[in-house]
Amino acid sequence: MRTQYKQLDHLLLEHQHYWRFEPFHASQTLEHRFTHTELGTWLDGLSMSDVQGFKQDLPSLLSQLTEYLPQLTELTQFCQLDKSALTSLTLDSHLSSGIPGRKLSQITAMGSQALATHHGSEWLEWCAGKGFLGRILAHHSQQAVTSFEWQESLCQQGQLDADKQQLPVHFVQGDAFACDHQSVFNSNQHAVALHACGDLHVSLMQHATQYQLPTLSIAPCCYHLIQADRYQPLSSLGQQSNLALSKTELRIPLQETVTGGERVLKHRFLEMSYRLGLDELLRKELGFAEYQPIPSVKKSQLQLGFEAFCQWAAERKGLALPKCDFIHYQTLGEQRFVRMEKLSLIQMAFHRPLEMWLILDKALFLEERGYQVGLTEFCDKKITPRNILIHAVLSR
Ligand SMILES: C[S@@+](CC[C@H](N)C(=O)[O-])C[C@H]1O[C@@H](n2cnc3c(N)ncnc32)[C@H](O)[C@@H]1O
Secondary structure, three states: OHHHHHHHHHHHHHOHHHHOOOHHHHOOOOOOOOOOOHHHHHHHOOOHHHHHHHHOOHHHHHHHHOOOOOOHHHHHHOOOOEOOOOOOOOOOHHHHOOOOHHHHHHHHHHHHHHHHOOOOOEEEEEOOOOOHHHHHHHHHHOOOEEEEEOOHHHHHHHHHHHHHOOOOEEEEEOOOOOOOHHHHOOOOEEEEEEEEEHHHHHHHHHHHHHOOOOEEEEEEEOOOOOOOOEOOOOOHHHHHOOOOOEHHHHOHHHHOOOOOOHHHHHHHHHHHHHHHHHHHHHHHHHOOOOOOOOOOOOHHHHOOOHHHHHHHHHHHHOOOOOOOOHHHHHHHHHHHHHHHHHHHHHHHOOHHHHHHHHHHHHHHHHHHOOEEEEEEEOOOOOOOOOOEEEEEEEOO
């Protein structure tokens, strides 16, 4: 893992020109960072349907891009994870009731792996939500589960459901960053965390290693949800890295989302092209030199058209828009949307390598603290793109 991390770190730094930018902002000019290169010529020549095709077919995209960036092959190899343990539990209907479809698939897949690799005589479910995973672990192992969660209402609902099913689950309401950790952690627990965001999964690793928990199964997500301005590497190797990912860059791996259908694509096109069109309008008509962030917008608002969107946004920003050619700016927005989508294709090749870099830093941290660490994909990417499981067993 150390060698893999070092090589990944080196390749990411060497290729930073290809991923360290924001396609939304980079779409502003006709000439872009790849113009006057073979890669740029290839990119400019793509039709929008080519772009859509590649967005939904990463292997084809990588095979094309490798012609221009040969080291992508090596980078991609570092992202290959064991999928052999892809299994899932079959649940009685009373256990699965109330769990939404995709969440249920994630939980049964992760639960199955946690049970198969279980060491410990009880469980700690970190950032439990309503404790779906904890209930399944309690049912299958008949061991006690402490479900730690911040939101009081989720704790109450979760406790109610567990009690109804007569499961040995005990909810503890608390703040991961300001609780009496000694009363939450103990050295008999196998800790599980499904999609605990940024600092939350980091705090689990720090406390679990301190209290010498025998096993950890963590599926991280939302790497950018951290207090610090930049990613704070945990492992000693990570601390030597020069990558220094900013919060914005920590969002890059999360761009890899489950692709939606026609309706989702259409909605994204409208929203992004309107935002980009308005950016053009504000720069040219009102002389803004910087992008003005606009709050999130309802679908129904977008359906009223570009001009109505601009008026709505201007009201929120306390701006008065001049009389101008809205159709012209809408067209500029649509052209920028195409450029943005093309530029983001290049960055797409680096989503998973960046995520692997983050995951390996965490894995190395656990290794340094005496754990044997394995990395797997616990479910298919279609169920959730955040499908990497860090599994660590204390070996001394
Ligand atoms: C993405 S959800 C995951 C929930 C659950 N594990 C699941 O997969 O359904 C993250 C959970 O972390 C909880 N959370 C957020 N901040 C927290 C904190 N400071 N301490 C404890 N839990 C927190 C949220 O309330 C939320 O339930």
